[in-house]
Amino acid sequence: MRRLRLHQGLAAGDLTIKYIESTRPCRRCFSHSKTNRDLTPFTRRIFKLPSAPSPPSQHHNDLTTFLSYAERISLPPTSTVYVGTHYEYTVLRSLRRYALALHRIGGRDDAGIDLVGTWHLPERERERALRVLVQCKAFKTKLGPNLVRELEGAIRQAPVGWRTGQTAGVLVSPREATKGVRDALARSSYPLFWMMVELDGTLKQALWNARAEELGLGPLGVETRYGAGAVDTGSGSVTKQVALTWDGSDIPDMDQVEQGLVRYEDQWVKAWGVDLSKIDKETLLDVVERVFPDGHPEAGPNGSLSAVDQSKVLQALQEL
Template identity: 80%
Template sequence: MRHLRLHNGLAASDLSLKFIHSINLRRCFSHSRVNHDLTPFTRRLFKIPSAPSPPSQHHNNLTTFLSYAERISLPSTSTVYIGTHYEYTVLQSLRRYALALHRIGGRDDAGIDLLGTWHLPERERERALRVLVQCKALKTKLGPNLVRELEGTFRQAPVGWRTGQTVGILVSPREATKGVRDALARSSYPLFWMMVERDGTLKQALWNARAEELGLGPLGVDTRYGTGVADSESGSLTKEVTLTWDGCDIPDMEQVEQGLLHYEGQWVKSWGEDLPGVEKEALLEIVETIFPDGQPEAGPDGVVPDVDRVKILQALRE
């Protein structure tokens, strides 16, 4: 029988899901700014697909949604308010773990609430995982049918997400039931479950063996306790879990974006000329034409080999 592996050496029966909890008394939370999308050039350079148009012209993050809801007097108890609020909360919270997500929920969302890319260490640039997310802000008990719904999104995903490097994530403010865990373990798709409370706190994360086959062996979960006392009488500490990579904190999405811009600058300089923005676009187009299977490899000093550089710059001048 396969077992659910726990960091403290205990075992739970019946699953091939990875679900690690360890105790760490140091508080090390990071707070990402509101998502600022990458430029079309940066996305093209690093082969990051652009998300479809947002479903609303009135809001694109939690702050603008709250303003819009107040302006139109949208009841905070309505299904639309609760669902949209939770989706934006999840989107903002998961940036902390290098997930760049976009809300696409609407009539034609094919069951997908959020989609984007996951820039884990060793995957910061063009090898970033594609991600499909379903958010279930439900008070009722969640069953294995939700896993089947998530599997269906793979077949209806936008073109840029129909790859062998795409993972599906179910997010809910409730813990995964045994039925959900069993369904995740049996699935032939790479799937995650994340329990994210309505305030954005991550409380549970688990994933199946198929997801780990995508090179996610170093991914782990660490339980951390805050310094704030949640209950003055009991003296209990607030706690949440955080995702780690090879035992270290995962750089948040803001750090990833800064890294991509740095790599972009290095790429332009590797051609030996200071190119303005318009020529930068033309340069990339020529590189993609001459090297359709991938860009030429730069040397240890970050400089492209002379033979490739001369070929590209000559085509650029022409």
């Protein structure tokens, strides 16, 4: 039986964290799948997810391709471009473990945003996926509350698809949040997170403010883990890392989420009972969205739709 010790929140105004220590062995915070995997435009339409942004580089789209590109052009590992890009891809890969589907962006009009995406937390994975804007700060120096103000400005200039009341800002750094940063997070009127992610991708700290809690994140928690997989091979000492949980259980990683979305998509298409050899699913979705402009019906637990809804759509299809 694992032993848990519950700690009360941090003393930083409205910044409150559910924080648990556990003897359960920690797992590496990585998904082993390709991190440039993406949902299809059709899947995004069904679940009302924003379109994936165009990648900022034609030469790389994940950590593996970036390392190959950097080696090919002899990019110095100590350069600002190398360190910053490497860290962004590391964060993108690491946070897939917690159901964050992130995309690297960049360019003149990025408003200082490094990654954008959606957070598919349990009970929110369908039309209620949380939008996130991420700023990565791979600084060695002490970080101040000015970073929180910068993130607030980025939220105000969010790209199309992320200008919603369900958008949270995330600051990621290999350093712990200072008291000034924690106080600024607590004071902010925006839903904000701080995540300490080391250069190797290990999550070591996660904080969020009361405004973020209002987005239905009550079951979100932080658990510190020790044991197998957490041994520092350099010193031989047992290290620790944190894991994000939902209602006390591990959050399904993005691979699992994507598989679930695709399964539901297939179930939804089949539930209409149309002959897909005569009509493609994009046309079916066009018709469903026209018949139900306020939101299309969802298939029930047994994969069925109401006979009334089916007849409306089948009639509209016959009129094409």
